[in-house]
Amino acid sequence: LFRSIGHCHAADGQLIARPPGAPRFDHDPVTGAVRGLLVEAAATNLLAWPTQFEQFAAINLCAVTPDAATAPDGSATADRLAPDAGDDVYPFVADTGFVKDPAATYTLSLYAKADTLRWLVLSGDLFGAGRLAWFDLTDGVIGVGGPNLIAATIAPAGNGWWRLAVTFTGGASEYCAITPAPAMGTLGGSYAADAGLYVWGLMLETGDRATSLALG
Numbered sequence: 001l002f003r004s005i006g007h008c009h010a011a012d013g014q015l016i017a018r019p020p021g022a023p024r025f026d027h028d029p030v031t032g033a034v035r036g037l038l039v040e041a042a043a044t045n046l047l048a049w050p051t052q053f054e055q056f057a058a059i060n061l062c063a064v065t066p067d068a069a070t071a072p073d074g075s076a077t078a079d080r081l082a083p084d085a086g087d088d089v090y091p092f093v094a095d096t097g098f099v100k101d102p103a104a105t106y107t108l109s110l111y112a113k114a115d116t117l118r119w120l121v122l123s124g125d126l127f128g129a130g131r132l133a134w135f136d137l138t139d140g141v142i143g144v145g146g147p148n149l150i151a152a153t154i155a156p157a158g159n160g161w162w163r164l165a166v167t168f169t170g171g172a173s174e175y176c177a178i179t180p181a182p183a184m185g186t187l188g189g190s191y192a193a194d195a196g197l198y199v200w201g202l203m204l205e206t207g208d209r210a211t212s213l214a215l216g
Contacts, residue, residue, distance in 0.1 A: 006040075007073070007213040013158035015072040015213065024212075029072075029158035045214040046098045046204045047176065053079045053093050053199060062091035062180065071200040072111050072161050080115065081180050082196035083188075090188035092127075094177040098204060100124075100170040105150065108176050109165040109210035111157055113198040114138050119181040120197060124168045124204075126175050127187055131168035134184045137197060143184035150208065161200075165210040176204055 008024035010016050011032050018024050026035040049055040051071070054064040061084040068080035083091035100106060108124045114137035123132035123146075130146030135154055140162055142152050150167040157163045180197050182189045201213050 043211045050202045056093045057096040058094035069198045078198045078200040083191040085193040087190045092179040096174040102170040104170045107167045109203045111201040113161045115196045117197045121179045123177040125171040135164045
């Protein structure tokens with residue numbers, strides 16, 4: 001099934017949008033190798049602000065600079081998250097606009113790129129609920145995962161970008177949260193004045209894996 005608007009990677013690694021019903025011939029975003037025709041079941045992004053993190057309902061001790069970098073689709077729409085400087089800072093941004101079914105399985109995915117920070121925590125719930133994982137945006141590896149996480153993945157998306165995903169069973173809260181972390185296994189602490197990283201394309205969908213990007 002083709003989506004109304006679908007994304008795939010072009011031969012140069014850039015993420016491109018294809019018109020409704022058009023076939024999508026996907027490529028490896030790093031090597032440019034042909035992956036073949038991309039065919040997926042229909043999927044819907046359940047979040048209202050996938051590329052506008054300054055619109056999130058909860059922003060704690062974290063400055064959001066809109067349109068601060070080039071996103072994976074070549075547009076100047078990637079945002080920079082910068083924790084407040086100092087010690088004992090617990091920064092995050094959280095979208096709280098969707099009530100999850102506690103019995104359903106969801107996958108939350110995000111494009112992210114290191115700047116002066118390399119660790120990011122992606123959570124499908126309140127941080128204490130354990131539906132989260134730490135991701136290293138420099139080496140492209142997964143650190144600690146929470147006890148209520150089904151799976152976590154990270155894949156290169158070209159030009160220093162990674163696509164991160166966590167899969168989990170619903171939970172009771174509306175939260176889908178992101179925190180720039182100073183180190184693996186921590187959710188806050190001491191940050192330098194220039195600390196920050198880039199984010200784009202947050203997507204929450206039902207199911208046990210992240211499908212190709214849907215911005216709405």
